[in-house]
Amino acid sequence: MTALVNQAIEAYRPSAHYTAENTWLNDPNGLIFHAGVYHLFYQSNPFGDVWGNMSWGHAVSENLLDWKELPVAIACDDDEAIFSGSVVFDATNSSGLGTAAIPPMVAVYTSAYSESSSRHGIQAQSLAYSLDDGLTWTKYQANPVLDRGSADFRDPKVFLYEADGASYWVMVAVEAMERKVVLYKSDNLIDWSHLSDFGPANATAGVWECPDLFALPHEADPSLSKWVLTVNMNPGGINGGSAGQYFIGEFDGTTFLSETTVTEGPEDPERLAEYQWLDWGRDYYAAVSFSNAPDGRRIMIGWMNNWDYANLIPSSPWRGPMAYPREITLTSVNGQPRLRQRPVAAGSAEAIPASLEGSASLLDSGSQTFSLGSGTAKVITVELKSDGSSDVGFILHGEGNGQTVITVNPAQGTLSLDRRESGKTAFAENFASIETANLASATSAASAMERISLTIIVDACSVEIFAEDGLTTLTDLVFPEQPYTQLTVTASQGQAELLSFAVAG
Template sequence: MTAATATTAGTFRPALHYAAQNTWLNDPNGLIFHEGVYHLYYQNNPMGNVWGNMSWGHATSTDLLTWTEHPVAIACDENEDIFSGSIVFDRHNTSGFGTASVAPLVAVYTSAFKPGSEHEGVQAQSLAYSLDGGYTWTKHTGNPVLNRGSAEFRDPKVIRYDGGAGSYWVMVAVEAKDFQVVLYKSEDLKTWELLSTFGPANATGGVWECPDLFQLPVDGDPENLKWVLTVNLNPGGPNNGSAGQYFVGDFDGTTFSSASTVTEGLQDPDRLGEYQWLDWGRDYYAAVSFSDAPDNRRLMIGWMNNWEYANQIPTTPWRSPMSLAREVSLQTFAGILSLVQQPAGEWTALANPESFCLPETTIHDDVQVLAGAAGTVQRIDVTFTAGSAAEFGLILRGDGQKGTRVGIRPGEGKLFVDRRESGQTDFHESFPSIDTAPVRATAGSYRLTIFVDHCSVEVFAQGGQVTMTELIFPAETSTVVSVYATGGTATISSLQVTQFA
C-alpha cells in the first residue's frame, strides 16, 4: 500500500506522507539509499496501533513521495525488543557477514532486553545483516556487540569516517538520562572502542535520543566543511513535548566539538529560544538522515507526532505518520551557521496541472476567502509584505473563519501555528495549542511554503530557515483557504496553491 492511496483507511490517512497500513509506527530507523531504492525502516508494533512489541517495520520508495510497505524486517522476540538504530552498506565486508559476491547491509540496533533474558533490564547494541538488499534479515549470533550494562544506552547511528585520523566506523549513541552522546569506533562493526562523549549541553529538559552526525559544506563551498550533531529530546522542546536540536562544529575522528553551544550542562529554561532546533513545531521528532543518498545529498525524515499525545491521536487502524523527506544544507545567516531544510521529492508528478494563483492583494483588517483554492492536500507558496497589521496569515482546512491558522506577528518577530480550532482537539488536553518560532523579515517580506495533508501542516519559512510541523485533524468538509490581517494592513505579494490528488 502506498502513502498516496486515497483515504480508504480513515479520514486522516495522509496522501503525501508515509503511514503504516494498520499498525503503530514511531522513530525512523535504518534510513539508507541502496541499489536505486530509498529504504525507510521504523519502530513498529506489528500487533497493534499503540506503542509496544517494538520491531522494525519497512517501506521503500524511488521518489521519496510514494511508499510501498513490506513485511516486518527485524522482529522482537521473547528476549528483546528491537529499538532504534541505523543501517550501513558494508561494501568492503569488514564485518564478514557478506559472501564472495555479495556485500552485506548491516543493521546496528538497540536490543532492549526483556525480563527473563540473559541481559534483563539492559539496553545494548546488536547487529543484523541482509544479503538480499534489505528485505530479509538475520540477527548476529554474537549479539550484543556493545554492552555498557546500562538501562538507557540506545539509538546507534553508524557512519563511515574517512579523515585525518584514518578510516573506520563511528557510532554515535546516547546515554539518554545523562543527556550525553557517546562515540565509539570499530574496524569490523563487531568490536567497539570508546572515543569520547559530548554533553550535557543546550536543551536537557527530557531524555536525549536518536542522535546523528554528518558533514556539510558551508554555503555550498566543498572546501569549507563543518560537522552537524543532531540530538532529539523528550520532553523539553521549544513548544513543549518532543523535539530535535542540533549543534554545529568539528569532528576530528575522536571528539566532536561544538561551536554553537549556548549553555553547558543542564539547560536554562529561559534560554530555549536561543538553541538551534530542527523544527519548532510540536510534531517532528527522532529525525535522522539517510546513508548513501545520491549526489551526497543529506536527506532527513522525522516522526510526525509528539509523545505527549502520540497514543491518543484519533486515527484508525493506523497511528502516526512520518514527515516529508527534507534536504538539509548549512548556510550562514547574520554570522551564524544554521541548517536550512527544503522538502525533497518530485512534486510535479503528483500535482494537478492547474493551480490557483492570487494577484498582488492588500488585506485591510479582514478575512478573505480564496474562492477556487479549497482543498485537502495542497502545497501553498505565499509571500507576505508587512504593513500596519499586528498579525497576518492564512486559515487552512477551515470554514472561512475557523481552521488552522498559520500566521506572522511582525512586531514580535514570530511565526505561529494556531490549531485550537483546527478540528478534533479534545482527545488530549495538550493538543489544542498556539506554537511559535522566531522569524525575521527579508527586505520586509515573509515567504512561506506550506504542505497541507489530511492530518498535518508542514511550514517552511524564509526558504527553509525555519520549519514548523503540526498534526491537525479537520473535518472532511473543512477545505476552505482564507487569508487575513488583524489590526491593519498586509500585502500578499504572491500566492499559489497547488492541489494534489
C-alpha cells in the same frame, strides 16, 4: 507527484506522508538509499495500534513520495525488543557477514532486553544483516556487539568516516538519562572502542534520544564544511513534549566540538528560545537522515507525533504518520551557522513545484480567501510584504467552523500556529495549543515593508510550515472535522501586499 492526489481511505489517513497500513509506528530508523531505493525502517508494533512489541517495520520508495510497505524486517522475540538504530552498506565486507561478491547491508540496532533474558533491563547494541538488498534480515549470532551494562544506552547511528587516509566506522549513540552522546569506532562493525562523549548541553529537560552526526557543505561555498550533531529529546521541547535540537561544529574523527552551544550542563530555561531547534512545532521527533543519499544530499525524516498524546491520536486502523522528507543544507544567519530545511520533491533537491498561481493584491486591514481544491494533500506557497505593523494571518478552514490559524508577526519576529479550534482536540487534555517560533532572520525594525515567504504542506492530519525559505519550520498534527478546502489571508491594523499565492495538490 501521484502521492499528492491520492485520496485518504480512512479518516485522517494522509496521502503525502507515510503511515503503516493498520499498525502503530514511531521513530524512523535505518534510513538508507541502496540500489536505487530509499529504505525507511521504523519502530513498529506489528500486533497493535499503540506502542509495544517494538520491531523494525519496513517501507521502500524510489522517489520519497510513494511508499510500499514490506513485511516486518527485524522482529522482537521473547528476549529482546528491537529499538532504534541505523543501516549501512558494508561495501568492502569489513564485517565478514557477507562476501566480496555479495557485500551485506548491516543494521546496527538497540537490543532492549526483556525479563526472560539474562541481560534483563540492559540496552546494548546488536547487528542484523541482509544479503538480498534489505528484503530479509538475519540477527548476528554473537549479539550484542557493544554492551556498557547500561539501562539507557540506545539509538546507534553509524556512518563510515574517511579523512587523511583513515577509514573506519563511527557509532553515535546516547546515554539517554545522562543527556550525553557517546561516540565509538570500529574497523569491522563488530569490535568497538570508545572515542569521546558530548553533552549535556543546551536543552536537557528530557532524555536524549536518536542522535545523528554528518558533515554538510555550506550552500554559499561548498568547500566550507561543518559537522552537524542532531539530538532528539523528550520531554522539554520548546513548545512542550517531544522535540529535536542541533549543534554545529567540527568533528576530527574522535571528538565533536560544538560552535553553537548556548549552555553547557543543565539547560537555562530563560534561554530556551536561543537553542537551535530542528522544528518549533509539537510534532516533529526522532528525526534522522538517510545514509548514501544520491548526489551527497542530506535528507531527513521525523516522526510526526508527540509522546504527550501519541497513543491517543484519533486515527484508525493505523496510528502515527511520518513527517514529509526534508532536504537539509547549511547556511549562515548574521554570521552564525544555521540549518535550512526544505520539503523535497520526487527525485529532486528542489522544493515542491507550485501550480494554480494567484494574482497579487493589497490587503489593507482586510482579507482574501483562496480555494485549495478538494485533494487531501496540498502544498501552498505564499509570498507577501508587510509594513511591519500588522499581524498577517493564514487561516485554513473548510465549510464548517473548525480552523487552524497561522500568524506571522513581523514586528515581534514570530511565527505561530493555533490549533485550539482545528477540529478534534479533546482526545488529550494537552493537545489544543498554540505554538510560537522565533523567525531566524527577524529584525526589530518595523518601518519598512518586510518580505514574508511560507511554504505550507497541508495533509489530512497535519500542517507543516517552512518559513524564510526553510530557516524556520513548525510542524503540528491537526484533526479537522471537515477537510481544509480554503485559505483566508488577513492583515490586521496595517497593510500587507500579497505578492504571490500558489497551490499544488
